[in-house]
Amino acid sequence: ATDSRGYITNWNDHCSRITGFSKDEVYTKKMIDIVVHSSGRNDFIDLIERVLNKESIHNHEVPINTTSGKKLTFLMSATPQITTTGQAVGITFVGQDITELIEYRNLLEEKIEERTFELRQALKKEKELVEMKSRFVSIASHEFRTPLSSIQFAANFLKQYSHRIDKP
Numbered sequence: 345a346t347d348s349r350g351y352i353t354n355w356n357d358h359c360s361r362i363t364g365f366s367k368d369e370v371y372t373k374k375m376i377d378i379v380v381h382s383s384g385r386n387d388f389i390d391l392i393e394r395v396l397n398k399e400s401i402h403n404h405e406v407p408i409n410t411t412s413g414k415k416l417t418f419l420m421s422a423t424p425q426i427t428t429t430g431q432a433v434g435i436t437f438v439g440q441d442i443t444e445l446i447e448y449r450n451l452l453e454e455k456i457e458e459r460t461f462e463l464r465q466a467l468k469k470e471k472e473l474v475e476m477k478s479r480f481v482s483i484a485s486h487e488f489r490t491p492l493s494s495i496q497f498a499a500n501f502l503k504q505y506s507h508r509i510d511k512p
Contacts, residue, residue, distance in 0.1 A: 345425070345434055345435065345436045345437065346374075346375050346392075346434055346435050346437070347433065347434045348396055348432060348433050348434055348435075349374075350374045350375055350376055350392060351372055351373065351374055351375075352370045352371055352372070352373055352374070352375050352378075352379075353371075353434060354436075355367045355370050355371065362408075362410070362416070362441055363379065363408060363409070363410045363411065363416075364410050364411030364412055365378065365379065365410075365411055375437075376388055376389065376392075378409070379408055379409055380406060380407065380408065380409070381407035381408060381409050381415050383407050383415075384406055384407040387406075388406060391404055391406070391420075391422060392422075392435065395422045395423070395424050395432070395435045396424060396432045396435070397432070398424050398426065398432055399424075400421070400422070400423050400424070401420070401421060401422040401423075402421045403419055403420075403421065404419070404420050404421070404422070405417055405418070405419060405420075405442070405446075406418050406419075406420045406439070408439075415443075416441055416443045417441070417442050417443045417446045418439035418440060418441055418442065419439065419440045419442045420437055420438070420439040421437070421438045421439070422435050422436070422437050422438075423435070423436045423438075424436075
């Protein structure tokens with residue numbers, strides 16, 4: 345949990361185990377400065393503003409720092425802490441480490457991109473083969489059409505004038 349200025353006011357043992365930061369290391373420090381990874385700071389500022397305007401946020405991905413320097417991805421929900429007068433005085437965060445799921449999702453997306461590329465290549469080759477077949481059929485029919493036309497002309501000529509031809 346944080347106060348309305350973003351200073352950490354509550355840090356449980358689970359947070360310590362996952363991030364490596366002890367309660368003493370994070371208390372009285374801004375969450376955005378110590379826990380939120382630099383790649384997600386602007387997004388996190390927006391999230392805090394929305395929650396302090398009494399909007400609950402659910403399932404928001406937030407990049408988190410650890411003491412070991414590893415970047416984790418948390419699926420966060422944030423709820424404003426409201427006084428009896430209706431003033432937002434802090435935020436309660438609940439998060440789940442989804443780093444492994446994100447890595448798996450990224451791996452699947454890469455595989456999908458590879459397969460899509462392979463399928464596009466195969467489709468391109470298939471189109472080329474269909475086009476080659478079409479050209480072959482067109483050329484073959486053109487090449488056969490001329491001699492067949494001559495043969496048909498001769499056959500019709502013989503048929504039409506067969507009565508004038510001397511028979512041996």
